Ligand SMILES: Nc1ncnc2c1ncn2[C@@H]1O[C@H](COP(=O)(O)OP(=O)(O)OP(=O)(O)O)[C@@H](O)[C@H]1O
């Protein structure tokens with residue numbers, strides 16, 4: 001076996017790429033992967049802690065393939081990660097090979113992807129590509145599955161599981177490389193994947209875990225340390241200490257509100273203790289001013305900017321893409337000292353800090369009340385501690401309020417092991433969605449064939465196939481009863497079933513939309529259509545300021561003729577609740593397509609930019625899916641209406657602006673300005689000169705030139 005310690009030990013083409021990104025010596029997991037045959041096509045699973053250099057393992061394997069004419073498919077769980085990986089791959093591969101990230105549009109086989117050497121997708125996108133039968137998948141020679149422990153995620157694990165099952169089934173000769181956080185049953189996952197396991201508990205920066213109790217920190221190695229009481233709140237005391245010593249802190253809060261409160265308290269304390277230097281303050285002010293110019297104006301943006309100026313900010317899913325970019329940049333540049341985040345940050349981008357504080361190990365779960373967080377999640381938070389190149393050690397600190405709690409944290413979390421990863425595919429919801437996909441797009445022609453197909457899942461690997469047969473019987477029954485599959489002799493998807501699988505929606509969503517659209521409201525408006533779309537489980541219920549239900553009920557009464565169906569509050573109280581919720585979301589989205597500003601939507605309903613972005617995407621997608629369903633079931637009058645709605649939701653505009661927003665660099669605001677200045681069609685723009693267009697408010701010479709180049 002060959003020893004790989006530095007780039008000098010690798011083949012010349014890989015050595016070159018390593019030089020390009022300045023890597024000279026390998027981290028231990030990398031050496032091990034190389035010596036286990038990474039470059040000889042061996043299937044491997046690497047389970048090591050956060051920041052232990054797994055991406056480079058994947059990039060070296062990828063280079064090895066593309067250099068010999070192969071093709072790489074890289075699966076990630078998050079869009080933000082796909083963008084991050086694309087950057088890393090592009091830097092590593094140089095100009096010779098082409099990498100691309102594809103994460104959107106679930107109704108396409110995207111044949112153009114065939115032109116790329118490395119294709120990075122989210123698990124969902126890969127799933128949808130399989131459903132559309134993208135043919136380039138057959139030429140994939142290396143399959144990388146990042147964050148494979150996500151198999152155990154209740155919401156998104158099954159997509160990853162089925163995508164992996166189907167890809168391997170279709171393309172058994174491709175080399176497999178699975179990357180994972182450490183898990184006690186990593187060997188079980190590796191066995192399922194037929195890969196050799198590389199499991200190391202190695203970190204680039206050593207980690208220390210401790211608990212704060214009664215004025216001091218107790219570490220797992222028994223050491224103790226008094227904390228300078230710089231504030232009445234221990235969390236603030238702890239973080240002030242770190243900042244005084246020149247470090248950065250991430251506080252993991254259990255709700256958005258808490259995250260904001262910690263950010264505010266930290267900001268005030270940093271000012272009080274004058275811990276931000278003049279130079280840092282100048283830079284922070286510069287970034288905050290830039291943010292105010294780049295993000296939609298609202299009191300939300302003002303709040304983020306004001307906190308940033310003080311050196312502490314929050315990070316949660318309510319932030320819009322622009323806010324997030326600025327906050328992350330300020331933290332990477334080490335001028336933002338404190339980041340109070342919700343768990344989304346721990347699972348997402350690579351953003352370490354010297355010290356991580358976890359003030360609360362319990363979290364409110366819908367329908368379950370206050371629950372202890374999992375050890376896996378705790379360890380994931382800890383994994384963010386220690387910034388390579390800046391810190392010699394990372395620290396993860398929790399807060400105990402009593403002796404008992406101190407004991408509990410030590411035993412359960414610090415000495416504890418992460419939970420085993422369990423397949424979540426067995427839940428009825430997931431099984432229904434995935435079964436239809438398999439019947440519709442795999443060469444499965446009978447019930448026994450279906451069972452056989454599912455026998456290669458992780459679910460079956462863990463639980464055997466006896467239960468599976470029973471669950472699949474129920475699911476197929478359901479799908480046949482509602483016209484998604486034909487199960488009389490053999491097993492086949494109907495036209496409806498095929499389309500639903502391609503559209504990447506839950507058969508239940510399709511059913512709800514089709515049933516509701518059987519009647520027509522007396523007065524058909526955008527609100528009518530939006531309500532149908534928002535009344536599905538696939539449109540999330542986002543945090544909005546409560547318009548009290550009395551007002552909402554009055555609104556429903558006054559606008560009754562616009563709704564397809566109003567459930568009876570006495571006979572079906574749950575449906576009625578759900579309906580009211582959908583009306584609330586529909587009213588919001590109606591304002592959005594009437595061009596109400598994002599800032600005003602926030603002031604009116606408290607909808608934060610990140611949530612609005614999610615709603616836009618989901619509502620637009622389900623509207624599109626609805627138009628396609630209407631075509632299949634023959635409600636032709638609704639096809640165009642849903643289609644138009646989908647486009648309007650995507651861009652947030654009235655119909656007359658749709659041609660203009662189709663141009664790159666032209667959003668709803670610029671489109672409206674152009675329209676008001678008399679440029680109403682592409683033809684108008686073609687006739688205008690760049691100079692004339694540049695005169696229009698918010699356009700300017702650069703955008704004007706870009707518009708001219710497109711028309
Ligand atoms: N051999 C090396 N020498 C120096 N730096 C390295 C080396 N390998 C990786 N790094 C750096 O370490 C950082 C973390 O690596 P990476 O993103 O691959 O972590 P990971 O193992 O995938 O962790 P996670 O589980 O959080 O995804 C990156 O910034 C990367 O550039």
Ligand SMILES: [Mg+2]
Nearest residue numbers: 054055146179
């Ligand atoms: Mg990684």
